[in-house]
Amino acid sequence: MTKTVETTDQAGAHTVTPANAPPTVGRRGIPASIWALGLVSLLMDVSSEMIHALLPVYMVTVLGTSTLAVGIIEGIAEATASITKVFSGALSDWLGKRKFLAALGYGLAAFTKPIFPLAWSLDWLIAARFIDRIGKGVRGAPRDALVADIAPPELRGASFGLRQSLDTIGAFVGPLLAIGLMWLTADHFQTVFWIAVIPAFLSVALILLAVKEPERAKTLRKIRLPLHRDELRRLGVTYWWVVAVAAIFTLARFSEAFLILRAQSIGLPLALVPIVLVLMSLAYSLSAYPIGVLSDRMDKVTILIVGLVLLIAADVILALSTGIIAVGIGVVLWGLHMGFTQGLLATLIAETAPAELRGTAFGVFNLVCGLALLAASIIAGALWDAAGPEATFLAGAAFATLTALALVRIRGRLLKPSEPR
Template identity: 75%
Template sequence: MNTADNAVAPRGGLPAGVWALGFVSMFMDISSEMIHALLPVYMVTVLGTSSLTVGIIEGIAEATASITKIFSGALSDWLGKRKLLAALGYGLAAITKPIFPLAPSIGWLVAARFIDRIGKGVRGAPRDALIADITPPEQRGAGFGLRQSLDTIGAFAGPLLAIALMWATADHFQAVFWIAVIPAFVAVALIVFAVKEPERPASLRRVRMPLRRSELRRLDATFWLVVTVAAIFTLARFSEAFLILRAQSIGLSLTLVPIVLVVMNLAYSLSAYPVGVLADKVSRPMLLAVGLVLLVAADVVLALVPDTTGLLIGVVLWGLHMGFTQGLLATLVADAAPAELRGTAFGMFNLITGIALLVASVLAGFLWDQIGPQATFLAGAAFALVTLVGLLPVRARLSMPNGQ
C-alpha cells in the first residue's frame, strides 16, 4: 500500500511515513509523560488519594482508551482512511493537557485523564493500522519496533524534563504541567503536515460493517491466539504508576521520583527497535518468552530488594521486557489480520488487553494497600510465569515471520 509519499527512506530502509508517525508519538509522549511521571505522587501527596484509588483511576483511564480503539479502528476500516482519525485523537489529547495544571480537585484530574485517554483510543488503532499499511511485510517488525523506540524516547525525555523542571521550580507541579502542553501541540502539527496516507488499493475489499459477526469471523484462530496470549500477559503488566509509587515507598525524593520512568523508558527505547529488526529474522515466540522472563525477574527484584539499587535494576529489567514484547505483539496482530480489517483487529486487540490492564491495575492497588508492595510485584511475576507456560504449546503457530 506504499505510494511515492511514503517512499523508502535511506534511514534504516523504512518508509518515511513510519519515521514521521514515530516522531508524532515521541512528541505526544514527551507531553504525556511529563504529566504522568508526577501525577500519581501529586494525587497521593497533594490531594491525599490512596494507592487503590490511583490503581482504579489508571485502570479506568487505560480501559477507556482500549474501548474507544475498537470503534475508531472499525471506523477507519469502514472509511478506508486512517490519518483523519489519528490526527483527531492526537488533537483531542492536546486540548486536554491544560486541564491538568488548572484542576482544583481529584474529580477534575480524573476527567482530564479520562478525556486524554479517549484521544489515545481514537488515534491508537488507526495509527497502528496505518503503520501496517505503509510498511512492507518483510519489514513489519522493524517498523513497529521503530515506532515503539521513538515513542519511548519521548517517554523517558518527558520524565527527565519533569525532574529538571521540578528542581528549577522548587517542586511546583502546576508549572511543569503547563510546560507539558507545548510538545502536545507540536505532535498535532506533525501528523497534520508531515504524514501522508497511502492510497487504498482498488483491489482491496470494501468493508461496510466491520463489527458485524460475519466480518469478525474473518479474524482467524491465529489472531485470537495472539489476543489471548497478550491478555494473560497484560495481567502481569499493571500500570507503571506502581513503579513510581515503589520509588516513593523506598524514600526517593519528590524531585527524583520521575527518574524511574526515565530509566525504564531508556531501556525500552534502546531495545525496541533492535528487537523489532530481530523479529523479522527469528522466532517471535522465542522473543516473547525472553520478554516474559525479563518481567518475572523485574517483579522479583522490585519485590525483594527494597533499596535504590534494587529499584534501578528492577526498572531496567521492566523496560527491557517492554522492548521485547510491545512492538512484537503489534507486529503479530498486523500479520494475522486481513488488510481491510487491520483497524478493527487492532481495536479488538486493544479492547481486550485494556480490560486486562484494568483488572491488573485494580488488583495491584488492592494488594498494595492490603498487604504491601511485595505482594503486588510477586503477583505480577506469577501471572508472567502463567503466560510463559501458556506460550509453549502455541509457539509453532506464531513462529513464522511476516505472517506467511
C-alpha cells in the same frame, strides 16, 4: 490517478505503496512516514508526561483532592481510552482511512492541554483528563493500523519497534523536563503545564504535514459492519491466539505504579521516585527498535519467550530485593521485557489480521489488554495489601511462567501463515 504497487506477505497481509511515493529514509529503508509517526508519538508523550507526572501531586496538594479520588479518576480514564480504541479502529476500517482518525485523536489531546494551566477547579481537570484519554483512544488503533499499512512486510517488526522506541523516549523525557522545570520555576505548576502545550501542538502539525497515507488497494473488501460477529470471525484463529496470549501476558505485567511503590518501600526518597519510570522507559526505548529489527530476521515467538524470561527475572528480583541497587536492576529488566514484547505483539496482530480489518484488530487487542491490565493491577494491589510486595511480584512471575509455557505449546500455530479467509 496515482499508480500503486501492492505486495503480499506470507500471512496474506497486503501493503500498498504509491508508485511515486516519497523516498524512504534510514539505512534499513523504513518509510519516512513511519519516522514521522514515531516523532508524533514522541512529542505528544513529552507533553502528556510533563503534565501527568505532576497532575496527581497537583490535584492532592493544590486542589485538595483525596488519593482515592485520584485513583478512581485515573482508572476510569484509562478504561475509557481502551474502550474508545475498539470503535475508532472499527471506524477506520469502515472509512478505509486511518490518518484522519489518528490526527483527530492527537488534535483532541492537544486542545485539552491548555485546560490544565487554566483550570480553577477539579471538574475542569477531570473533563480535560477524560477528553485527553478519549483522544488517545481515538488515535491508538488507527495509528497502529496505519503503521502496518505503510511498513514493507519485511520491515514490519523494525517499523513497529522504531515507533515504540520513539514513543518511549517521550515517556522519560517528559518527566525529566517536568522535574527540571519545577526546579527552575520554584514549583510553579501552571508554568510547566503551559510549556507542555508546545510539543502537543507540534505533534498535530507533524502528523498533518509529514505523514502520507497509502491509497487503499482496490482488491480489499469494503467493510460495512466491522464489529459484526461475521467480521470478527474473519480475523482468524491465529489472531485470537495472539490476543489470548497477550491477555495472559498482561496479567503478568501489572501497572508500573507498583514499581514506584516498591522503590518507596525500600526507602527511595520521594523526590527521586520519578527516576524509577525514567530507568524503565530508557531500557524500553533502547531495546524496542533493535528487537524489532531482529524480529524481521528470526521467529517472533522465541523473542517473546526471551521477553517473558526477562519479566520473570525482574519479578523475582523485585520480590526479594532489599536495597536500591537490586530494585534498579529489577526496573531495568522490566523495561527490557517491554522492549522485547510490546512492539512484537503489535507486529503479530498486523501479520495475522486481514489488511481491511487491521483497525478493528488493533482496537479489540487494545481493549482486551486494557481490561487485563486493569484486572492485573487490582489483583496486584489486593496481594500487596494482604501479603506485601513479595506476593505481588512473585504472582507476576507465576503468570509470566504460565504465559511462556503456553507460548511453547502453541508456537507452531503462531509461526504458521494465517488460514485463508
